[in-house]
Amino acid sequence: MGRSPCCDQDKGVKKGPWVPEEDDKLTAYIEKNGYGNWRSLPKLAGLNRCGKSCRLRWMNYLRPDIRRGEFSDEEESTIVRLHALLGNKWSKIASHLPGRTDNEIKNYWNTHMRKKMLQMGIDPITHEPRINDLSPILDVSQILAAAIVNGQFGNSNLINNNTALEDLLKLQLIHKMLQIITPKAIPNITSFTTNSLNPKLDSVVNSFTTNSVNPKPEQAAIQLNANERHDFINQSANEDFMMPPFENIWDGFEDNQLPGLVTVSQKNLNSGTGMMPGYYGDQLSEIPSNGSISVSPETSGLNYPGTTQQLTGSDVLEDWEKFLDDETSDSCWKSFLDLTSPTSSPGPW
DNA sequence: AACACAGGCAACCGCAATTTC
């Protein structure tokens, strides 16, 4: 019962690539008679093929409205968006791409787009950043944050020591780099400030105002979680499914606007509030006797932009390069490596 | 020139869903 015997099991039925003569026969028959009963069609058309094979050949290759050739950028972005929403529902995806077949889209996804997304560090299944691969980095991020809270990073007295401030700025840079790599995965560093024993330090760490990189609409679309996708699909089921007029999806990954991670300023220390995300704040030039923190590009070795300039990924990369070249980084890295080595005492988290 | 390897793609296979009787 149940499953019918597959016509492929019929003896003597040809398999494999179609030859032009077979295509001609199939096309001629369907153009004259249309198609309806695929099982009986091969015999009527004079083909030694099973119905399934005929249907596949017609649907994926011979029917006149098939569109062949390179996928356009627009088609690519549509596929990405729909795949994020629908998963491997190739036929549904194909229904939004006139002239394209589910088989063609599936092949294109598996051979081109999947690879492309992997190269961009995006999981082609979940459309999320591949955070599993970055778990060691995430661990590092948490260790760094907790270390700051406990004054373990660099020299222990963060408030009164310029070297520690340099370390702090370098930590900003590390954190920012991690945000570039995986903006969604790096947590807001202020979440690590609880249980701190140093109120003054709290004010510094609390001024770390991290924001997720604001996604462009198309990025937001592919970042829907499973429940959101479910809601979206349910919603779409009740209305005509209209694709939003997003731009080319790949464009969104080229110019991440980075949020400001930290502002070390007199103002912040006094008020305990952070600066507006996305901007660097005041730059002071000395450490006043009242314990407020001062930072200058000269002492930090890092050339931070002006007070209202929005930082871009390339800015940070430049800073990163300087950081790596900076011989004074050695002590910073030593502190960091000491801290993160297996023999280190565990933190409070 | 010959061989190995990898990538792309058409086609196949098996199952689920739907339709027919």
Add this chain to the structure above:
DNA sequence: AGAAATTGCGGTTGCCTGTGT
């Protein structure tokens, strides 16, 4: 109502072609 037949879908296979050695 339920069995059988048919259609549709998605994963997988295997052939063809291009490229590197």
